[in-house]
Amino acid sequence: MIEPFEVLLRAAVHEVFSTMVGLALEPHPAAACTFNGQPQIASSIGFTGQLTGVVYLYTTIPFAHRITRHLLRLPDPEPATEEMVNDVLGELANMVVGHFKSRLTDRGIPCVMTIPSIVRGSHFGIEPVSQTAVDRLGFHHASHYLVVEALLRDSRPAAA
Amino acid sequence: MGPKILTVDDSKTIRMIVARAFKPFACEILEAADGVEGLAVVNRDKPDIILLDYTMPVMDGFEMLNKLKADPETRSIPVVMLTAEAGRENVIKIARRGVRDYLIKPFKEELVVERVGRIIDLKAKNEATAKVRRYDDPLHVLVVDDKPAIHDHIRTGLADTPWTVSALPQAGQAVDFCTHQMPDVILVSLSLAEGAGFMLFQMMRAAVKTKSIPIFALSVKTALDEQQRAQQMGFNGLITKPIDLDDLKVKITRALNLDTSYRYFLVQNDVLVLKLPPNFNPTTANDITLNLRPKATEAVDAGLRKLLFDMSPLTSADVTLIKLGLHVASLCQELDIRYTMIGSAAVSAECRNYEETKDWQLLGSYDEALAFLAGKPPGGT
Incomplete structure (x- = not known):
């Protein structure tokens, strides 16, 4: 069940980043995406329905700034504010999950999305509760890493 | 200012991208962060088109769309959905409420402009203000x-x-x-x-x-x-x-509606001078005729009531010149402009061969013409 979701998520991340940000993200082993204690930012979107879950996008603050500057096409000396970075990361998560969720809906698994939320910190970790499948996808652009982590719980009745 | 485009999205990023996409066009971008704000802007500013997100806090896009369509004052405003919501069922549900188009995030800015441009008349800023x-x-x-x-x-x-x-x-x-x-x-x-x-x-x-x-x-x-x-x-x-x-x-x-009048008309010593080019021909005559009334009217509005028709660059007269001269004379009489003509002796002699122009007295120089315009009553030579 998880493999097609992974494919959908990976495709969504590629499409969103290439279309909106203009940065090509290459697949990278998630376990090898190390942030070396750098401050991180995570945007998350939840969805609920027959499939319940949360999708997190997280990366380092410097890469988040770079993504924001690219997407908003900020001129060189102009820094991205914290508010801009939060909004951009939240919107990117919204698009990735929207793309993913729409494909689920088309497969007969209707869900409803929440609005994005942002968490910042230096030691970011996601601990799923039991009966939750975790899918962790890694990406890199130059020396920067971005991780997409999906926590999914399937509430559909088991097939006979 | 051009049409008003309202972008309703809880993401400031999207609103900024929309504003940036339409920056080259003569239009006003209005913004709202949710459906409630969106309806307030609609009632206050009467936008010409709305770009509407689906998932938003406070009031989502579907509820705002329903309220827009329920109100006779706002139901005809075209709505284009711009949303990450791409599930078939939702798209069909929203489309049934009468949206004009449906764009799915992620999106290229050019695509939004193209789709909006199919619904409202967008003009490039330089075109509108040029x-x-x-x-x-x-x-x-x-x-x-x-x-x-x-x-x-x-x-x-x-x-x-x-x-x-x-x-x-x-x-x-x-x-x-x-x-x-x-x-x-x-x-x-x-x-x-x-x-x-x-x-x-x-x-x-x-x-x-x-x-x-x-x-x-x-x-x-x-x-x-x-x-x-x-x-x-x-x-x-x-x-x-x-x-x-x-x-x-x-x-x-x-x-391109290019102004060519500067090639024939100038104001000198409070006199509007119409100077024919050496390559005077039916095409230039037509060009002059098109500019003549606007320039003469502009001169009268500016308080100038003297015109000097300078055909001195020409070495001979033909029907085209005669027709233009008659047109100038007629317009000057209509607008109560004092006018005179200067030209060579040869052109003057040829003009005398035509019935309509046999009485034309072409002066020989600018100074003579200016003196005439300064001293004689209106009505021409």
Whole structure:
């Protein structure tokens, strides 16, 4: 069940980043995406329905700034504010999950999305509760890493 | 200011991207962060189109759409959904509420502009606010023809203007060209292979950025079928081969509404001077006639009531000159402008051969003319 979701998520991340940000993200082993204690930012979107879950996008603050500057096409000396970075990361998560969720809906698994939320910190970790499948996808652009982590719980009745 | 475009999205990022996308156009961007704010802006500012997100806090896009459609005051405002919500069922549900278009995030800015441009009339900022351009202003002419000889002929023929000519052999190259540069006018050959000239015209007219660029069809004189097709499709005009370059310049001038009056009219010592060029011919006479009334009226409005018709550069008179002279005389009488004429003895003698102009007294110099205008009562020579 998880493999097609992974494919959908990976495709969504590629499409969103290439279309909106203009940065090509290459697949990278998630376990090898190390942030070396750098401050991180995570945007998350939840969805609920027959499939319940949360999708997190997280990366380092410097890469988040770079993504924001690219997407908003900020001129060189102009820094991205914290508010801009939060909004951009939240919107990117919204698009990735929207793309993913729409494909689920088309497969007969209707869900409803929440609005994005942002968490910042230096030691970011996601601990799923039991009966939750975790899918962790890694990406890199130059020396920067971005991780997409999906926590999914399937509430559909088991097939006979 | 142009049309008002309301973007309703809880993401400031999206609102910024929308505002940026429409920056080159003469329009006003209004913003709202949710459905409640959106409805307030609609009631206050009456936008011409709404770009609406689906998932938003406070009031989502679907509820706002329902409220818009339930209100007779707002139900006709076109709504374009711009949302990450792409599930078939939701799209159908929203489409049934009467949205005009549905765009799914992620999106290219150009796509939003294209789709909105199909619904409302978007004009480029420079087009909407441009001052009147003159014939001697720099212009960019794009020629699309697979014959290098045509490129050379047009380049050479327009070399006496400050206009830049870019020449390309294929329609596809012209499309790429227009993504980076905006020509002021396009000349496209109808004989390009596989009807590419017609397809190029359609593509240019369909795109918001290029839909206002005048496009002329280049066609051999005998190709009547393709000329008829071009006229039916709405080309701005036909340029037949072999190309008459004077005619081409006139057509470009008219299509771009270029000001040519400075070539014939000037104000000197509180007198409006109409000076004929040495190459005076029916084309220039027509150009002068088109400018004559506006310039004369402008002079009267500015308090000038004297006109000097200077035909001294001419060495002979013909019917075209006589007609123009009569037109000047008639207009001056109508507007109560005192006028006189200067010209050579030869032209003066020839004018006496025509019944209508046999009484014309052409003066020999500016000084004589200015003295006459200063001392004589209105009514002419």
